Amino acid sequence: MKKLINDPEAVVREALEGVAAAHGDRLRVSHDPAFVARADAPVSGKVGILSGGGSGHEPLHGGFVGRGMLDVACPGAVFTSPTPDQMLAATQAVDGGAGVLHIVKNYTGDVMNFETAAELAAAEGSEVESVLVDDDVAVQDSTYTAGRRGVGATVLVEKLAGAAAEEGRSLAEVAAIARRVDEQARSMGMALTSCTVPHVGSPTFELADDEMEIGIGIHGEPGRERVRLEPADAIVDRLLEPILSDLPFNSGDRVLAFVNGMGGTPLIELYVVYRRVAQVLSERGLTIERNLVGNFITSLEMAGTSITLLKLDDELVRLWDAPVDTTALRWGV
Amino acid sequence: MKKLINDPEAVVREALEGVAAAHGDRLRVSHDPAFVARADAPVSGKVGILSGGGSGHEPLHGGFVGRGMLDVACPGAVFTSPTPDQMLAATQAVDGGAGVLHIVKNYTGDVMNFETAAELAAAEGSEVESVLVDDDVAVQDSTYTAGRRGVGATVLVEKLAGAAAEEGRSLAEVAAIARRVDEQARSMGMALTSCTVPHVGSPTFELADDEMEIGIGIHGEPGRERVRLEPADAIVDRLLEPILSDLPFNSGDRVLAFVNGMGGTPLIELYVVYRRVAQVLSERGLTIERNLVGNFITSLEMAGTSITLLKLDDELVRLWDAPVDTTALRWGV
Amino acid sequence: MSEWVRRSAGALEQERDRLNRLDADIGDGDHGANMARGFTAVVARLDGAAADSSSAALRTVGMTLLSTVGGAAGPLYGSLFIALAGATRAREPDAAVWADALDAAVAAVQRRGKAEPGDKTMVDALIPARDALRAAVDDGKPLAEALAASADAAEEGARATIPLLARKGRASYLGERSIGHQDPGATSTALLLRALAGSWDETTA
Amino acid sequence: MSEWVRRSAGALEQERDRLNRLDADIGDGDHGANMARGFTAVVARLDGAAADSSSAALRTVGMTLLSTVGGAAGPLYGSLFIALAGATRAREPDAAVWADALDAAVAAVQRRGKAEPGDKTMVDALIPARDALRAAVDDGKPLAEALAASADAAEEGARATIPLLARKGRASYLGERSIGHQDPGATSTALLLRALAGSWDETTA
Numbered sequence A, B: 001m002k003k004l005i006n007d008p009e010a011v012v013r014e015a016l017e018g019v020a021a022a023h024g025d026r027l028r029v030s031h032d033p034a035f036v037a038r039a040d041a042p043v044s045g046k047v048g049i050l051s052g053g054g055s056g057h058e059p060l061h062g063g064f065v066g067r068g069m070l071d072v073a074c075p076g077a078v079f080t081s082p083t084p085d086q087m088l089a090a091t092q093a094v095d096g097g098a099g100v101l102h103i104v105k106n107y108t109g110d111v112m113n114f115e116t117a118a119e120l121a122a123a124e125g126s127e128v129e130s131v132l133v134d135d136d137v138a139v140q141d142s143t144y145t146a147g148r149r150g151v152g153a154t155v156l157v158e159k160l161a162g163a164a165a166e167e168g169r170s171l172a173e174v175a176a177i178a179r180r181v182d183e184q185a186r187s188m189g190m191a192l193t194s195c196t197v198p199h200v201g202s203p204t205f206e207l208a209d210d211e212m213e214i215g216i217g218i219h220g221e222p223g224r225e226r227v228r229l230e231p232a233d234a235i236v237d238r239l240l241e242p243i244l245s246d247l248p249f250n251s252g253d254r255v256l257a258f259v260n261g262m263g264g265t266p267l268i269e270l271y272v273v274y275r276r277v278a279q280v281l282s283e284r285g286l287t288i289e290r291n292l293v294g295n296f297i298t299s300l301e302m303a304g305t306s307i308t309l310l311k312l313d314d315e316l317v318r319l320w321d322a323p324v325d326t327t328a329l330r331w332g333v
Numbered sequence C, D: 001m002s003e004w005v006r007r008s009a010g011a012l013e014q015e016r017d018r019l020n021r022l023d024a025d026i027g028d029g030d031h032g033a034n035m036a037r038g039f040t041a042v043v044a045r046l047d048g049a050a051a052d053s054s055s056a057a058l059r060t061v062g063m064t065l066l067s068t069v070g071g072a073a074g075p076l077y078g079s080l081f082i083a084l085a086g087a088t089r090a091r092e093p094d095a096a097v098w099a100d101a102l103d104a105a106v107a108a109v110q111r112r113g114k115a116e117p118g119d120k121t122m123v124d125a126l127i128p129a130r131d132a133l134r135a136a137v138d139d140g141k142p143l144a145e146a147l148a149a150s151a152d153a154a155e156e157g158a159r160a161t162i163p164l165l166a167r168k169g170r171a172s173y174l175g176e177r178s179i180g181h182q183d184p185g186a187t188s189t190a191l192l193l194r195a196l197a198g199s200w201d202e203t204t205a
């Protein structure tokens, strides 16, 4: 395992110390329990936005803490849901009296830990609403299973709910927007290589030199199928097809196209991917009104990409364009 | 070779098509010859800032085109200097009458191609000044060699010269600031893994599982020495020592600390690195007044990091804080 | 209790890599690390302050797991131990109490996780273990023997997850590809119950 | 000229990987790709429009290399061919003209790159090639034979770069570690001069 770390068990803590050292002017980092909050939290009268999940997906979530997006992020161990005590303390740290929205990616662990946290927070007097993100079309959606995973749409939910909260909307309104974003977004990802969890020390899965994994999650979970390596355009077509047909997206729709890198894929390749996304969507009669290209929700050093499409309306465009001031996403400020 | 590409020879062109599709609102992409310019270039009366070099270092340079930084970037083939015809056309595209600054990383190829371009541009009536960036302390500085490579400081020169140009300073003044930044900055990098140039198809060098390469450049050039893998803190100490002693940086100095990822290293590890940088500099009595942490000047998917320190003064702090509006670096706008 | 905890921690540390590997096959490869981290914390916590009673110790185990394990296993094992604590409050556990306690614990896990038998989760080790314990206690077997039977059943249940298709947790994303692998959570459950049987055996030997 | 260009392009395409590998050892591994890209463009350009004269063709080669090769080799080979074009202007090249032209070309390369003999660059192939050509022409050897001697000397010069420590170009960053590897640019120079000799041999055979 080749990583710039000191101790596999201390990676998250030491990274948080680095975040505190680098961004102490804008972020407040708590170590025990671990969370990263806006320096000016709680913002009185504003709905607090909390997100969290396993570490290893940086800049998600800590890189999205700041005005116009998250009030606080709870990092778990690498690829492991954070624990209820973190979410409880974080909820209380950002509750400005208007309640707190929990953004939860639909993984059994996250769901159960957040559920427990929400019960505890409610018992201690915080108003909490939870929104489940489950946009991954690689997974069959069924009530008999754990349901779809939350992947790329998480970034969009965080941005758009954050903007709504900043506008002074109520907890119920902000939650409704978050749910709308989740409902109107679909994603699918693929990996060229696996990644290595520091405290495991070896790659989560092995891929031959001429293979790729289609339909991966963001935790190095094996995907839907393993196939022969293909050119980028063919890969994009493979990812877009199930996304486009699931919602479905129709000719005339306005969309936000989000091409995400899994961590180990250079930006230059993500633009090769975006090129094809733009071609295909234009052929289908969709208008890309907004886009995002880069490494925003990653799986450590995994090489690969995910594509997320979100159906836009005027309100979502306005919320997307609203100022955001975080370390990883910043405009209008 | 596992990459999200279609054709190794077409990577740069297709990526530029992707950039044009994604950022056509803010960037103008020319394909033949290839350059990426601000949509509003030339800005009348403003010194034009041109930078360029081989591709594969994204977001450098195209990601830094925009108000407050570069007016235009010339991308070469992967890890290969661009050609004089590109620089000539780009110079003319951004010459608003106040002259154009060429920011050149000190590599034989870049230097010779830029020299040729500057001669051609001058012959066609553009006033051009060139600034050489050569901040890499891994390389012995001597007039008998090619001299030091330009690495991390390039990003800082681009930002600070860009800010000075935006303030309406003259070509000579902007060039003087760029040279001052280069003189006051030192860098050193290391790699955990090699990278694979698309049109080569196999890794530039091989590293055993327990080895790392110290003093690498940004082109997968082998470095100064190959040593056994060490914990992150020891690696940081190894990189900082030659940086601190070269200028030298002294107790009481105010610095900008830039922790850069080589492309394949997750952000979480870069913060582990930054943590140690902050510790060591504080022990040495240096004050980190500004910092930058992330993947900004990369070597494709190489895992590794580089550290750049820049001695600050009030003027450089002001220029650093000045608004910048590019796809990869954005604040104050 | 502290003997059980120490044995569990030892077994989990020893089987850490195997649990990680089982989880890598159908999940994200962290189950061994998660459980080892949790029980290391539990041992440290219990060593720090001796608990007044078995119930108090079990509660500390549950709360500690809840705040240190994370993932799916954290709240599930947290709930399990908190339920054990509830069922043993005010009475030091004998055979009948243990049987009732495991009943309550399994119910708590199912309440939190909504898994049914056959979903390829720890529930597939817990239910046979619970039933075997109840049967042995009903048969009047001594507690050590009853717990051993329970651990046997858990191991059997864990092995029986191999041919199952996962319908809960991270493994469910794999669909058909989850078949042919043993569930890591069922495996750690069997380890814990074997440690329990061993610690009782030791105590009473 | 077009025969030389075609042979050069063929040789570079064939030796592409070897040149890349040589460059990977002490540089960035792209020299073969750069040269192949450049000569592919040159062939396309010359095929498009037949040049009026050798000099015009050489100028097109130089300008095309300048705008397609990039890196260090682009301006250097660009200058080399542009200098050849200048020295052959208004006279179709015979032996004496070729000797003068190579003189001018080597000077142009040294002006642009500032490399001295022994710096482990293409100059270490060019200078022996230039000197051998001059000597053979002075001895009155036929052009085909003189060019063959020149190519021999270039190959010898390229091999002789192996023990040298690089002082120019990317390889200079390696210091001592550059010793023991053959310089890629000197190697491509030898390929080009061998192609030149071959094309002349063909023409006159």
Ligand SMILES: Nc1ncnc2c1ncn2[C@@H]1O[C@H](COP(=O)(O)OP(=O)(O)O)[C@@H](O)[C@H]1O
Binding pocket: A079, A080, A081, A108, A109, A110, C023, C027, C028, C029, C030, C031, C034, C035, C070, C071, C072, C073, C074, C076, C109, C112, C113, C114, C115, C120, C121, C122, C123, C168, C169, C170, C183, C184, C185, C186
């Ligand atoms: N809904 C559920 N009910 C019961 N057990 C579950 C459920 N979901 C997952 N598990 C158990 O949790 C185990 C995985 O735990 P772990 O790897 O620590 O968490 P995560 O899946 O979050 O990484 C699975 O092997 C399974 O036994």
Ligand SMILES: Nc1ncnc2c1ncn2[C@@H]1O[C@H](COP(=O)(O)OP(=O)(O)O)[C@@H](O)[C@H]1O
Binding pocket: B079, B080, B081, B108, B109, B110, D023, D027, D028, D029, D030, D031, D034, D035, D070, D071, D072, D073, D074, D076, D109, D112, D113, D114, D115, D120, D121, D122, D123, D168, D169, D170, D183, D184, D185, D186
């Ligand atoms: N200053 C110089 N003068 C002459 N030749 C040089 C000089 N610098 C580099 N070279 C030649 O260029 C070759 C490398 O070319 P290439 O790999 O295409 O460019 P780059 O080093 O920019 O990647 C070297 O092997 C060397 O022969």
Ligand SMILES: [Mg+2]
Binding pocket: A079, A080, A081, A109, C028, C030, C071, C072
């Ligand atoms: Mg996990």
Ligand SMILES: [Mg+2]
Binding pocket: B079, B080, B081, B109, D028, D030, D071, D072
């Ligand atoms: Mg090169």
Ligand SMILES: [Mg+2]
Binding pocket: C023, C027, C028, C029, C030, C031, C071, C170
């Ligand atoms: Mg797991």
Ligand SMILES: [Mg+2]
Binding pocket: D023, D027, D028, D029, D030, D031, D071, D170
């Ligand atoms: Mg090269």
